[in-house]
Structures are given as structure tokens and as C-alpha cells.
Amino acid sequence: MNGLHDVGGMHGLGRLVPDTGDEAVFGSRSQARVFALTIAAGALGRWSLDASRHARERLGAVDQLRLGYFERWLAGLTLQLRESGVVTADELASGNADGPAPEEVVARRLTAERAGRAVERGRRSDLEAASAPRFTPGQRVRVRPHATPGQTRAVRYAQGRFGEVRVHHGCHVFPDRNARGERVGEHLYGVAFDARELWGGSATGHTVHVDLWEPYLEEAP
Amino acid sequence: MNGLHDVGGMHGLGRLVPDTGDEAVFGSRSQARVFALTIAAGALGRWSLDASRHARERLGAVDQLRLGYFERWLAGLTLQLRESGVVTADELASGNADGPAPEEVVARRLTAERAGRAVERGRRSDLEAASAPRFTPGQRVRVRPHATPGQTRAVRYAQGRFGEVRVHHGCHVFPDRNARGERVGEHLYGVAFDARELWGGSATGHTVHVDLWEPYLEEAP
Amino acid sequence: MTHPDDHTEPPSEFALEVRALESLLVEKGVIDPAALDELIDAYEHRVGPRNGAHLVARAWTDPAFADALLDDATAAAASVGIGGLQGEHLVAVANTPEVHNLVVCTLCSCYPWPVLGLPPAWYKSAPYRARAVADPRSVLAAFGTHLADDVEVQVWDSTSEIRYLVTPMRPAGTDGWSTGELETLVTRNSMIGVEPARSPQAAA
Amino acid sequence: MTHPDDHTEPPSEFALEVRALESLLVEKGVIDPAALDELIDAYEHRVGPRNGAHLVARAWTDPAFADALLDDATAAAASVGIGGLQGEHLVAVANTPEVHNLVVCTLCSCYPWPVLGLPPAWYKSAPYRARAVADPRSVLAAFGTHLADDVEVQVWDSTSEIRYLVTPMRPAGTDGWSTGELETLVTRNSMIGVEPARSPQAAA
Numbered sequence: 001m002n003g004l005h006d007v008g009g010m011h012g013l014g015r016l017v018p019d020t021g022d023e024a025v026f027g028s029r030s031q032a033r034v035f036a037l038t039i040a041a042g043a044l045g046r047w048s049l050d051a052s053r054h055a056r057e058r059l060g061a062v063d064q065l066r067l068g069y070f071e072r073w074l075a076g077l078t079l080q081l082r083e084s085g086v087v088t089a090d091e092l093a094s095g096n097a098d099g100p101a102p103e104e105v106v107a108r109r110l111t112a113e114r115a116g117r118a119v120e121r122g123r124r125s126d127l128e129a130a131s132a133p134r135f136t137p138g139q140r141v142r143v144r145p146h147a148t149p150g151q152t153r154a155v156r157y158a159q160g161r162f163g164e165v166r167v168h169h170g171c172h173v174f175p176d177r178n179a180r181g182e183r184v185g186e187h188l189y190g191v192a193f194d195a196r197e198l199w200g201g202s203a204t205g206h207t208v209h210v211d212l213w214e215p216y217l218e219e220a221p
Numbered sequence: 222m223n224g225l226h227d228v229g230g231m232h233g234l235g236r237l238v239p240d241t242g243d244e245a246v247f248g249s250r251s252q253a254r255v256f257a258l259t260i261a262a263g264a265l266g267r268w269s270l271d272a273s274r275h276a277r278e279r280l281g282a283v284d285q286l287r288l289g290y291f292e293r294w295l296a297g298l299t300l301q302l303r304e305s306g307v308v309t310a311d312e313l314a315s316g317n318a319d320g321p322a323p324e325e326v327v328a329r330r331l332t333a334e335r336a337g338r339a340v341e342r343g344r345r346s347d348l349e350a351a352s353a354p355r356f357t358p359g360q361r362v363r364v365r366p367h368a369t370p371g372q373t374r375a376v377r378y379a380q381g382r383f384g385e386v387r388v389h390h391g392c393h394v395f396p397d398r399n400a401r402g403e404r405v406g407e408h409l410y411g412v413a414f415d416a417r418e419l420w421g422g423s424a425t426g427h428t429v430h431v432d433l434w435e436p437y438l439e440e441a442p
Numbered sequence: 443m444t445h446p447d448d449h450t451e452p453p454s455e456f457a458l459e460v461r462a463l464e465s466l467l468v469e470k471g472v473i474d475p476a477a478l479d480e481l482i483d484a485y486e487h488r489v490g491p492r493n494g495a496h497l498v499a500r501a502w503t504d505p506a507f508a509d510a511l512l513d514d515a516t517a518a519a520a521s522v523g524i525g526g527l528q529g530e531h532l533v534a535v536a537n538t539p540e541v542h543n544l545v546v547c548t549l550c551s552c553y554p555w556p557v558l559g560l561p562p563a564w565y566k567s568a569p570y571r572a573r574a575v576a577d578p579r580s581v582l583a584a585f586g587t588h589l590a591d592d593v594e595v596q597v598w599d600s601t602s603e604i605r606y607l608v609t610p611m612r613p614a615g616t617d618g619w620s621t622g623e624l625e626t627l628v629t630r631n632s633m634i635g636v637e638p639a640r641s642p643q644a645a646a
Numbered sequence: 647m648t649h650p651d652d653h654t655e656p657p658s659e660f661a662l663e664v665r666a667l668e669s670l671l672v673e674k675g676v677i678d679p680a681a682l683d684e685l686i687d688a689y690e691h692r693v694g695p696r697n698g699a700h701l702v703a704r705a706w707t708d709p710a711f712a713d714a715l716l717d718d719a720t721a722a723a724a725s726v727g728i729g730g731l732q733g734e735h736l737v738a739v740a741n742t743p744e745v746h747n748l749v750v751c752t753l754c755s756c757y758p759w760p761v762l763g764l765p766p767a768w769y770k771s772a773p774y775r776a777r778a779v780a781d782p783r784s785v786l787a788a789f790g791t792h793l794a795d796d797v798e799v800q801v802w803d804s805t806s807e808i809r810y811l812v813t814p815m816r817p818a819g820t821d822g823w824s825t826g827e828l829e830t831l832v833t834r835n836s837m838i839g840v841e842p843a844r845s846p847q848a849a850a
Binding site: 226227228229230231232234235236237238239240242244247248250251253254255256258260261262265267274279286289290291292295298299301302307308311312313316317318322326327330331332334336337338339341342343344345346347374375378386390393394397403406409412416419420425426427428429430431432433434440 | 454456457459460461462463464465466467470471472473474476477478480481482484485486488489490499501525526527528529530531540548549550551556559560561563564566567568569570571572573575577578581584594595596597598599600601602603604623629630631636643
Binding site for chain 1: 658660661663664665666667668669670671673674675676677678680681682683684685686688689690692693694729730731732733734735744752753754755760762763764766767768770771772773774775776777779781782783784788789798799800801802804805806807808833834835840
């Protein structure tokens with residue numbers, strides 16, 4: 001979706017406030033709990049990481065600006081718990097469970113031991129490729145215009161712009177479909193864009209590298 | 222600037238609420254006063270209409286969403302009054318004038334009679350062209366990438382995209398410079414864009430017409 | 443994204459700020475309250491969508507005027523005494539059985555004041571401005587307007603000082619109606635392009 | 647755009663909502679509080695920028711490791727026991743006298759957790775994400791980092807599951823330092839690319 005989470009290049013978003021590097025990992029205990037709740041609820045397997053990103057994006061523009069970072073995580077998590085049926089709207093309103101979750105959900109509850117292993121191991125997002133990559137490093141490509149309300153990682157600032165494929169990262173889970181529960185792979189490329197192609201002639205001379213999946217790209221004429 | 226005023230194609234901005242057509246012109250007396258104050262203060266000649274638009278755009282993303290329409294007008298007007306020196310920050314804070322405005326400003330105070338004439342006559346924005354137009358109807362063009370913090374009317378959704386010049390509107394005051402107090406003309410064109418070039422293959426088949434000044438455009442290869 | 447402002451009693455913060463600024467500017471000698479009254483009166487009582495409705499109804503009954511309106515709307519409107527602020531460069535676009543037009547200003551709220559008056563709240567709202575260019579049929583549907591699939595939609599984004607006026611199609615069943623009668627069918631919304639003109643049945 | 651949340655006493659609405667949700671999920675049988683404690687403990691005490699600093703310092707002292715890190719950072723990190731969640735596909739990009747690298751995630755807050763821990767507030771903030779891609783030199787300036795005009799800036803937007811780690815240049819005056827000593831110069835910010843590594847003088 002073309003939402004306010006996609007802020008690359010926007011003006012008017014306020015001042016950048018650097019830090020000293022010595023601040024706490026979490027700003028509060030509540031932030032820490034929201035972080036851990038999000039990981040632990042994700043481990044139930046009812047939705048993908050891309051679906052979680054999209055849930056936060058779907059909060060709408062006002063909440064993107066009004067809420068703090070972990071407040072958005074809490075709102076996104078709540079939305080997903082309700083939409084997936086893990087909890088009901090009534091339970092969220094009352095704060096009391098009407099009964100336990102279905103057995104197959106409870107069976108996947110994350111234990112402390114599994115949590116530790118998940119942190120150490122993670123989960124790779126590369127898959128076997130079903131076909132040969134369409135683009136090769138050195139090739140000039142254009143990012144396709146793309147403005148559906150669904151999840152995408154084709155950043156708005158690169159859409160319609162020309163870049164050069166620099167690297168083929170292999171075949172990775174495609175977020176646009178993964179967010180809808182379809183874990184399929186597409187070839188992923190690192191694409192380099194000249195700053196002037198993104199921001200115009202007055203931009204400083206720099207290069208922006210964006211990782212883009214094959215369906216986002218078309219050959220440049 | 223690449224701000225939140227430039228909403229063409231964005232998702233997540235809330236519900237569209239149609240009306241019956243019978244509502245009052247102004248939602249309140251205060252809205253009516255802000256409207257009239259903005260027109261009357263503009264008539265003092267201290268800034269252009271494009272500068273007023275840019276003042277409202279410069280309020281920042283949070284205020285774009287938080288404030289109502291005439292609240293933004295009030296905030297933009299207040300900013301311009303202060304920046305132009307017509308009133309001081311102290312006067313705005315206290316609500317009391319430290320003294321009258323300079324004579325040359327007071328001399329341009331809008332009277333009721335001049336207000337009536339302004340409504341009836343307006344002010345044309347076309348100027349004598351200093352050069353021949355570079356583009357002709359039927360020609361394929363690309364909108365240049367353009368992301369400076371200044372005022373522009375090159376809508377973000379058309380930047381980097383290909384369209385077809387349909388009409389040459391003549392030479393009109395160029396907003397990007399007019400907002401900075403330089404009233405110069407540039408050729409203005411009506412450019413048609415296929416919806417799929419703007420929003421991707423799943424867009425409904427429609428055409429979007431955008432009026433774009435010559436410096437916004439380059440020849441398509 | 444509608445916002446309350448000064449509908450409350452006691453006066454809202456917005457209302458107090460507006461009063462304070464007007465009072466300061468009057469004290470500075472740069473604002474004459476009579477000019478404000480005049481501007482408000484103009485758009486509350488003199489300049490509004492009846493002007494546009496007159497142009498459209500006239501075009502429906504006078505083919506030469508219809509041609510003139512499409513050729514140079516500023517001149518055609520001036521010929522019947524209509525024009526002024528925010529309508530210095532008018533362009534009329536005609537709906538036909540094949541083509542439907544819709545007007546928006548995605549960057550702010552540009553609107554042809556001399557023919558339509560000041561814009562309604564929805565026209566100035568972010569949801570309308572965002573969706574009109576990307577998904578105009580869903581916008582039309584929100585107004586209850588459903589076009590056949592083969593009707594081509596043309597959206598006009600008012601990014602310059604050119605101001606667009608849609609001339610809706612003349613409703614069936616209005617043969618022999620006078621210009622004055624026809625004007626009653628031409629709604630503001632139909633001249634923005636979100637609705638057709640009223641049918642005689644709906645107007646009855 | 648920083649926001650207060652639960653720093654206040656009595657507990658903020660946010661804190662109450664978080665507690666209510668955790669309690670509900672525990673009651674539903676889908677969340678084990680011990681798992682939450684384990685996850686928080688991991689990122690508060692075990693996984694953080696010392697991991698990345700170790701990789702960088704090792705690359706400074708071991709050319710073969712430096713080559714391995716640039717060739718396949720995931721494998722190189724795994725060879726010294728570093729890896730895991732949000733670092734399944736690591737790529738290291740090296741600063742040189744000619745090239746400076748900067749990492750951002752414009753869409754959310756993607757960040758290489760196994761080597762840097764969880765991201766700081768500014769990295770997740772809209773102003774950083776907006777400006778890093780369009781005007782990286784102004785971002786660097788906000789951190790007090792001023793590059794020569796002829797240094798080429800490369801910005802890496804983490805739009806996929808690839809995670810980027812900047813290896814800063816080894817500071818002058820560190821000949822003969824051990825890997826452990828060098829690690830103290832490698833700050834988190836230098837591995838995001840907003841600052842150089844600390845000089846021995848600054849670290850003293």
C-alpha cells in the first residue's frame with residue numbers, strides 16, 4: 001500500500017534526534033513486553049512477518065504519526081490477534097478470556113527454551129528457485145508503477161525510476177504474497193539508483209541501493 | 222517539497238464522506254473569518270498565492286493530519302504574517318499591536334469596495350512568453366524527478382512517469398519561483414497519463430490529466 | 443479526517459485565535475473588517491454553483507454557446523457576466539455517453555470559484571484528493587454513481603491556475619425545458635463530476 | 647516525533663493496555679510469560695553491538711577474515727558463533743577512504759539484530775528514514791560526521807530480509823592493538839554508518 005510508513009524522501013516529518021549510544025535497549029518495561037509479545041505471538045504460526053508489517057501499515061496515516069513505535073506494534077498485534085481469531089473483539093474489550101484458544105494454537109505456544117533457540121537460529125527467507133533469474137548484474141531496469149492497497153516492499157520513491165541491477169541475492173520469500181499467507185519465492189536483486197534519478201538534479205551525488213523482487217522490475221528500454 | 226499535502230494515490234487517509242449539497246458555505250463564523258482574512262492579507266502584496274500554499278505545506282506532516290482545513294489556513298497565515306514582518310512574534314503572543322504597520326503596508330489595506338472588485342475580476346496568471354514552447358501536443362514526455370524542500374506543483378505521483386502532452390496552455394507564472402517572490406512565466410502544458418503508468422497494471426483504465434510547467438518536463442527517449 | 447473547530451459553546455480555541463488575530467490586524471491598520479464582511483458575503487450570497495448551472499443549462503439549449511464554452515470557457519462565461527477570482531482561466535470538459543470527467547486538486551483545494559463558489563468539505567479532504575486520481579470509480583461509487591465499464595474516465599488534477607468545470611449530460615425527458623428550468627437539474631456535484639445531473643423525476 | 651508512553655506514574659494507558667493484553671493471552675493459553683522474559687533478556691543482555699564490534703575488529707586484524715566477511719557475512723559471522731533472528735542473510739559493506747556506507751530501512755525498522763541488537767529510537771524514527779535516502783550528508787552532519795566532497799556515499803535501504811552491516815575504517819594510531827582493544831572503538835553508530843569508529847584519543 002501507498003501509506004505513510006513509506007517515508008523515504010519525505011519532508012516535514014520533524015527533527016532527527018541523534019543519541020549518545022548509551023540509552024537502554026527498551027524505553028520502558030511496557031515496550032519490552034510489546035516487543036516480546038509480538039515475537040511470541042508470531043511464533044504461533046498464524047501469520048507471517050510480512051503480515052505483521054502490513055498490519056502496522058494498515059493502521060492508517062493518523063496513527064502512523066500519532067502513535068509511538070511500540071504503540072504501533074501493540075495496535076498491529078491486537079489487529080492480527082483479532083483478525084486471525086486467536087482472540088475475539090469481546091475478549092479484547094473485556095480483558096477476560098471466554099475460554100482457552102483452540103488446541104492446535106495452544107500447542108504452538110512458545111516456551112522459554114524455544115524462544116532462546118529462535119533468537120539464536122532465526123529462519124532463512126531464501127527458497128529453491130523454480131526458474132532462472134530474468135535479470136543479470138549490470139542490467140538497466142525500471143521499477144514498475146505499483147499502487148495496490150496490499151503489502152509491498154517496492155518503495156514508492158523508486159517506483160517508475162531507472163536503476164542498475166548490481167547483485168542477484170537468490171530466490172527469497174515474496175512479501176506481497178507472504179503477507180496473504182502464500183509463502184512463495186521470487187528472485188531478489190540489489191538495484192542501485194543514482195540520487196539524481198530519485199530526487200532530481202539538485203540532489204547530492206550519492207547512490208541508493210534497494211533490494212527488489214523480480215515482479216517489481218521490468219527491463220529498461 | 223515532498224510533503225503530506227501531496228496525497229494523490231495515498232492509502233490510509235480515512236473514509237470519503239459525501240454530502241447532500243445543502244450544507245452551509247462555511248462550517249462556522251470563524252472559518253469564514255479565516256477565509257476572508259487570508260484573502261485580505263494576501264491583498265497587502267507581501268506574498269504570492271504560491272507562497273501561501275507553501276506556508277500551509279510547511280506546517281509539517283503532523284499538522285497536515287491533525288488540523289482542520291481552516292485551522293491550517295490560520296496557521297499558514299500566521300506564519301506568513303510573522304515571516305513577512307507585518308506582525309511580530311511578540312504581537313502574536315500578546316495579541317496587542319506594538320504600533321501600526323509601516324505606512325506602505327497600511328496603504329494597501331483592502332477596502333470593501335476593492336474586495337468586491339477583486340472577487341469579480343481576479344488576477345490572470347498568464348504572462349508574455351520569452352521563448353517558444355519546447356513541447357508540442359502529441360509529444361511523449363517524462364516528468365523529471367524533483368524533490369527539493371521548496372514549493373512545487375509537480376505532483377509526486379507523476380514524477381518519473383511518462384505521459385503525453387495534450388495542450389499548451391500558454392506561459393503562466395511559475396509556482397516554484399513565485400513562492401519565493403519571483404513572478405516569472407514558464408510554458409504550461411496539460412499532460413495526460415495512463416492510469417497504469419501511474420498506479421500499475423491493476424489500475425482501472427482511466428486517464429489523469431495534470432498541468433505541468435516546462436521545467437518539470439523532459440523529452441521521453 | 444473531519445475536525446471540530448468552533449461549534450462548541452463556550453468559544454473553541456480556534457474561534458478565540460481567529461478573533462485575536464483579526465483584532466490584532468485591525469489594530470495594526472492592515473485589515474478592514476468591512477472588507478472581510480464583503481468577501482464573506484460574496485461567497486455566501488452572490489458567487490456559487492448557480493453560476494455554473496446557468497452556463498451548463500445554456501450550453502444544453504444553445505449549441506453555439508456549448509461550442510464556445512468548450513472552446514474558451516473563460517470568454518464564454520465572461521460573455522454572460524460570470525468570472526473573477528480563482529476562475530481567471532476556465533476550461534470546460536464535457537461528459538458524453540463515452541467519456542466521464544472528474545475534477546480534483548490533489549495538492550490543496552483549487553476549485554473554480556466564480557462558477558461553483560467555494561469547495562465543499564469533502565472536496566478539500568485528503569481521502570477524496572488521494573483516491574480521485576488513483577481509483578476514480580470507487581470515488582464515484584461513494585456518491586452512488588456507477589458508470590458502465592466501457593465509459594472512459596478522465597480525471598483533471600488542478601495543479602495550475604487552470605480551473606476545470608464539468609458539463610454533465612442533459613438528462614432525458616427534458617425536451618422543451620427552458621434554460622431556467624434546466625438550471626435546477628445542474629447540481630454542484632455534477633459539475634465536479636461525482637454525480638450526473640438530476641433527472642426530472644428526482645427533481646420533482 | 648518521540649512519544650511518551652509509560653514513563654509516568656500512575657501507569658500510562660499504554661502500560662495498562664500492554665498488561666491487559668499479556669494477561670488475556672496468558673489466560674487463552676497462547677503466551678508463556680517465561681518466553682517473554684527470555685526474549686527480553688536475550689536483547690538486553692546477550693545480543694547487541696558487541697557482536698558486530700567483534701566482527702569488525704577481527705576483520706581489522708585478520709585480512710582473511712575481512713575477505714570472508716565481505717564475501718559472505720552470514721557465514722563469516724557464523725564461523726565465530728554469531729547469527730540468528732533478523733540476521734539470517736547478512737551483508738557487510740566496507741567504508742574506505744573513497745566510499746562511505748549508510749544503512750536505513752525506509753519502510754519500517756529492519757536492522758541486523760544478531761550483530762547490532764535492537765535498533766535505537768532515532769533509527770526507527772520517520773525523520774531518519776525519510777532523510778537517509780534523499781540527503782544522507784545532512785543526516786551524517788546531524789551526527790557530527792562531515793565527509794570530504796569527493797567521498798562517495800552509498801545508502802543501503804533494507805527493503806528485503808537482507809541485513810546490512812557497515813564495517814568502519816580502522817582508526818589511525820591503533821597499530822599493534824589486540825582485537826579486544828580494537829572492539830572498544832567500534833560503536834553501534836559506526837556500524838550503521840552515521841559515525842566513524844572512535845579514535846584512540848576519543849576512547850581514552
